[in-house]
Amino acid sequence: MDKIKDKVSVIIPVYNSEKTIVQVLDSIKRQTRFDYICEILVINDGSKDQSEELIQNYICEHSELPISYYSKENGGASSARNFGMRRAKGEYIAFLDSDDLWMPEKIEVQMKILLQHREIVFLGAGYEDRPFYIMTKRIDGLYKATIKDICKKNFPVTPSVVFKAEAIKTLGYFDEKQKFGEDINYYQKFCISYNYYYLPRKLVTIGFQKDFFGATGLTSHMKEMHLGTIKNLREVYMEGHISKSFYYEMRIFYWLKYCRRCVRRWFRDCISKGKKVE
Incomplete structure (x- = not known):
């Protein structure tokens, strides 16, 4: 399929998103340079709520927008x-x-x-209004990341990503069998085969109607996320992109980070239960 020069295809996976999907689509509609967007591909991944009805109504009410709607059996975000x-x-x-x-x-x-830096294949951005650090290194401007950087800090968040579609010919697609850490698993391939840039500026808001550490969020699957991160690190190591010593340093670091999150979650649950009792 021929690509449309300098235009962006927006891809939105949808699963049981009746409470948020309209606001999500509105955030695209409000883009200051909407003219860069050639299509909005909305993929309903087997939703069981009113997502489909809301999307269809939105398309009818905003016929000027290039929205293409698809419905498929549930297979996950990847x-x-x-x-x-x-x-x-x-x-x-x-x-x-x-x-x-x-x-x-x-x-x-x-x-x-x-468009100013045509050599850039992959570009991500931030989701918080605070300085961005990789360990102790502060990133203040457009930054070309290394594979070690990505191992030290999994970034960026998926809704901030823009990349050249032609890279798919070399990298292929997301691993649909991996359910946690699958985004970084795919993105780290850009760093290895092409380049990987990051802009430390808040351009997205994530989980805007969800408690990030809540039971319905991804962080309720901390163990699975930890194991996904280890899988990604192991693949980079097995392919020879990082040293054995760095690999084990990161394994220890990830374990300590996981333990810290578990403790924080435990304290949070205790506080929450205490409030309920009162």
């Missing part, structure tokens, strides 16, 4: 993203999850960088 990637027409691909929002200037800021 399956839905792959579905969209196989149908995307744009030269660039951007992801947006169905419970995240783009800041109005998101596409404008990133496309300005990508």
Whole structure:
């Protein structure tokens, strides 16, 4: 399929997102440079709520928007993203999850960088209004990350990502069997085969109607997330991209980080139960 020059295909996997999907689509509609967007691919991944009805109504009410709607059996976020990637027409691909929002200037800021620096294949951005650190190293401007950087700190978040669609020919697609850490598993391939840039500026809001440490969020699967991170690290090591000593340093670091999160979660649960008792 021929790519459309300098245009972006937006891919949104949707699963039981009736409470958020309208706001998500609105955040695309409000982009200051919407003209860079050639299509919005909404993939309903087997939702059982009113997501489909809301999306269809939104399309009818905003017929001027280039929204293409697809419905498929549930296969997970990676399956839905792959579905969209196989149908995307744009030269660039951007992801947006169905419970995240783009800041109005998101596409404008990133496309300005990508068009000024044609060598950039992968570009991510931030989701917090605070300085960005990789361990003790502070990142203040556009930054070309190394594979060690990504091992030290898994970044960026998926709704901030924009990358050249042509890279798919070399890298393939998301691993649909991996359910946790699958995004970094895919993104680290860009760093190895192409390049990996990061802009430390908040351009997205993640989980805007969800407690990030809540029972319904990904952090309720801390063990699975930890194991996914270890899998990603092991693959990079087995492929010879990091040393044995660095690999084991990171294994220890990840274990300590996991223990810290478990303790924080335990304290949070205790406080929550205490409030309920009162």
